[in-house]
Amino acid sequence: MRIITKRKRIKGVFDRWRKQYPTKKDCTEEQVKITKELSKLNLNRVGEKKIIEIIGNKTWTDLICDECQEDQDKVVRFIERYEDKYECNSCDLCLSCLKEGAKEMNAFGGNQE
Ligand SMILES: [Zn+2]
Numbered sequence: 646m647r648i649i650t651k652r653k654r655i656k657g658v659f660d661r662w663r664k665q666y667p668t669k670k671d672c673t674e675e676q677v678k679i680t681k682e683l684s685k686l687n688l689n690r691v692g693e694k695k696i697i698e699i700i701g702n703k704t705w706t707d708l709i710c711d712e713c714q715e716d717q718d719k720v721v722r723f724i725e726r727y728e729d730k731y732e733c734n735s736c737d738l739c740l741s742c743l744k745e746g747a748k749e750m751n752a753f754g755g756n757q758e
Pocket residue numbers: 710711712713714715738739740741742743
């Protein structure tokens with residue numbers, strides 16, 4: 646498992662954007678404009694709001710907990726690896742849901758089925 650933070654999401658925005666829209670010729674004018682705007686940002690400092698403003702939606706920066714579906718500042722990512730090691734499923738959980746899970750697990754005890 647590893648911790649994913651909002652800042653990490655923000656830091657990765659430009660690389661993910663470029664991966665999705667690598668060349669100018671395949672992009673709309675709007676996408677080229679966004680690429681240019683994103684390239685100017687200091688991703689170590691820029692706020693999420695600014696990126697949402699540039700791209701026009703929050704899917705590039707949101708960090709959704711798979712249990713409560715809320716946008717979070719940080720989540721823990723559990724990874725289920727398949728045998729071929731290249732493909733995997735992941736599950737992101739916020740601290741609150743993780744605590745709830747731990748509480749239920751404790752309450753469950755050891756003798757029940
Ligand atoms: Zn949650």
